[in-house]
Amino acid sequence: MNTHLRCLLIDDEPLAQELLLDHIAEVSNLEIVGVASNALQAIELYQSLKPDLLLLDINLPRMNGYELLRSLPGKAPWVIAVSGYQEFAFEGFENNVVDFLLKPVTFSRFVRAIAKVHERIQALDTGGATASLATTVGAVSGQLAIKEGKNMVNVACQDIILIEAMSDYVKITLPDRTLVSHQRVSALEKLLPAPLFVRVNRSFIVNTARIRQTDGQQIEMQSGQRVPVGTTYRSVVSSIIRGAL
Structure with missing residues (x-):
């Protein structure tokens, strides 16, 4: 059975927020626990909400998504990066993101990214079995x-x-x-x-x-x-x- 994931959405574009919130609402094992529009707000929500998954826009004002990710305290959560620019995808590997979604994010591509998170979790849970x-x-x-x-x-x-x-x-x-x-x-x-x-x-x-x-x-x-x-x-x-x- 797929794990229930509590998601924090971090994106400064209202239309992108709306689209991703619609996608999240269609997936039964996802729960949106917070929405942030900038890095400082995201850090505060992350510390108080302790989400399992970040849906992280890379093109944030003042501090980009990868800089934000490196600044988070404690154990890193699962991360799906989102951007309108493909060139940010390759830096995602260095920051251990599970997947990279190019805007505008289609529902089918979003579902595949969530499935990849569940597969990673299952692989860790089963260990070497x-x-x-x-x-x-x-x-x-x-x-x-x-x-x-x-x-x-x-x-x-x-x-x-x-x-x-x-x-x-x-x-x-x-x-x-x-x-x-x-x-x-x-x-x-x-x-x-x-x-x-x-x-x-x-x-x-x-x-x-x-x-x-x-x-x-x-x-x-x-x-x-x-x-x-x-x-x-x-x-x-x-x-x-x-x-x-």
Whole structure:
């Protein structure tokens, strides 16, 4: 059963607030506990309300969302970042956000982001019980525990160059080695920080920070590997990668 999440919405745009509040109202396991329009108000509400989840606009006046996040006391909550500017997505990985939503946020994309939060929570709750899956040792540390054969290997997300699906296995390319793990690429994709990793075709996920160049139809990684961009992925991939290169 999905965990009930108490949400604090932080956004200085009235129309964006209204849209996100409408989305929250449609999701049964979400509860809005407060709305803040600036960083100082957000800090006060965060300290008094202790929410489980922040829906955090990055383009706040005087202090941006990531600066606000770094200033919060105590254990960091789950965070979904929101912005009208794609270039803020990549800084999200460094600040351990679960997902990054580009404005205007559609309801389907919002639901996927909330589902990703629940998947992270479930992975932490189950610990190592699901041995065939990578686990979020890494939801807040940027690390994944990857099961290779009988061994668990800790991998820093930023070290992953690309991931290739091979039926019920994935091949994970690192700078100094390649791991093969018995799991579906779709399961691993849900645990990867969305601002840093992007699906470019049915078989490949790439680390956008390790792209050397792309013409929109093919990507060349810094390692020299070339990956084709699937037709249905091209518009999304081009918009994301423009902000990374």
